[in-house]
Amino acid sequence: MLHEAIGSSRVAEKRHIIHFKTRSAYTRFMAAFEEAGELFPVKSVIRPMKIIHAICCTMKSGFPPLQHPSIRLIEEDIPIRVHAARIRHPQQPVLLRQAGNSIPWGVKQIKAPEAWKETRGSRIRIGVVDTGIDYSHPDLRGRISRGINLLNRSLLPTDDNGHGTHISGTIAASNRSSGILGVAPLAMIHPVKAFDNNGTAYVSDIVMGIDWCVHNRMHIINMSFGMKNRSKSLHDAVRNAHKLGIVIVASSGNxxxxxxxxxxxxxxxxxSVGATAPNRKIASFSNKGRSIDIYAPGDKIKSTWLQHKYMELSGTSMATSHISGVIALMLTIRPELTPGDIKSLLQKTSNPVTGLKSRSGIRAGEVDAMRALRHLGT
Known part of the structure; x- marks a missing residue:
């Protein structure tokens, strides 16, 4: 059935995610698929997604829906984008040369430097599911560990967009002498390249990125991207990672x-993370309201960029990386904290923000790294 649905034509095709009802059904299918080599001469036409007991494949448009006792549901594999940050200086990236500029305003605002007396996030592994990372940037030297390129597994997850490098710098840059410092300058970044040079991925890429993070025992997954449509596949992957105690942080949208x-x-x-501007005011572009769990600086954030440069960007993406850094600081001191513990602690120790209408219900505040650590008994 699947062989006919996939076909040989590349015209008018759509990517789909096929969910199996049980783990054993998925395992049986994968075993049969491996044996059916002559039907599928190119193995890459089917991508296994073990974390949700599903596969991703491209099927001919208009092909009747696959019906089989082992299939639970079939979902279209839809595109997803990094939360498009607005480049303030697209022609001239901001190149920092003096040590006096080493701590960006957002890192100072959330009181991370005061927290460094207690912890700098050492031994915490953060999976950054994004556009990759610039391995040669001096501010990220010693902060990058093993990752994966889901677009081409034979290549390193090298950043060809800039967004992932910017996110990674806010989390863990550590160049006090001539560059910048991130929120958790001793945390380890594991780059998971799921997005292409345009900042676009598919849900299946994200699911496989989460799968990689689970199998490689990340403590935190940073997801600075979003989409409007709910995906059952993405929710299943998130739920499974959460059950295993991985803290997942995502941007709310711009x-x-x-x-x-x-x-x-x-x-x-x-x-879920919203963005603030200076003076703890919610940034005009940030989504807001009762769905936001925590806010963090996201307006005019300077961080690492491609070719040893620095860029100033705005977006809830930038806010999310601040939160991942604070969580790394917390987990260094209390590694037993659950994702639920961390969410409630961040909210309990946050500072009030301005820019919310009173009818919006519970007011999430801006993260305060020092207050969060004090609450942990440091």
Whole structure:
């Protein structure tokens, strides 16, 4: 059935995710698939997604829906984008040369430098599911560990967009002498390249990125991207990672909406992040309201960029990386904290923000690294 549905033509095809009802059904299919080599001369036409007992493949448009006792559901594999940050200086990336500029305003705002007396995030592994990372950037030297390129597994997850490098710098840059410092300058970044040079991926790429993070025992997964449509596949992957104690942090979106945020931030298993500007004011572009769990600086954030440069970007993506850094600091001191513990602690120790309407319900605040650590008994 699948062989006929996939076909040989590349015209008018769509990617789909096929979920099996049980783990054993998935395992049986994969074993049969391996034996059916003559039907599938190119093995890459089917991508296994073990974490959700599913496969991803491209099927001919208009082909009748596959019906089989082992199949639970079939979902279209839809595109997803990094939360498009607005480049303030697209022609001239901001090149920092003086040590006096080494701590960006957002890192100072959340009181990370005061927290460094207690912890700098050592031994915490953070999977950054994004566009990859610039391995040659001096501020990230010693902070990059093993990752994966889901677009081409034979290549390193090298960043050809810039977004992933920017996120990684805010989390863990550690060049005090001539560059910048991130929130957790001793944490380890594991780059998971799921997005292409345009900042676009498919849900299946994200699911496989989460799968990699689970199998490689990440403590935190940073997801600075989003989409409007709910995906059962993405929710299953998030739920499974959450059950295993991995903290998942995601950006809420940049449409300035009062009552709606993007997926995966909207899932209850995720810590959803909104962006603030200076003076703890919610950034005009940030989604806001009761769906936000925590806010962090996201306006005009300077961080690492391609070719040893620095860029100033704005977006809830940038806010999310601040939160991942603070969680790394917390986990160094209390590694037994659950994702639920961390979410409630971040909220309990946050500082009030301005820019929310009173009818929006519970007011999430801006993260405060020092207050969070004090609450842990340090």
């Amino acid at each position: 449409e300035g909406k009062q009552s709606s945020i993007d997926y995966p931030a909207r899932f209850s298993q995720v810590i």
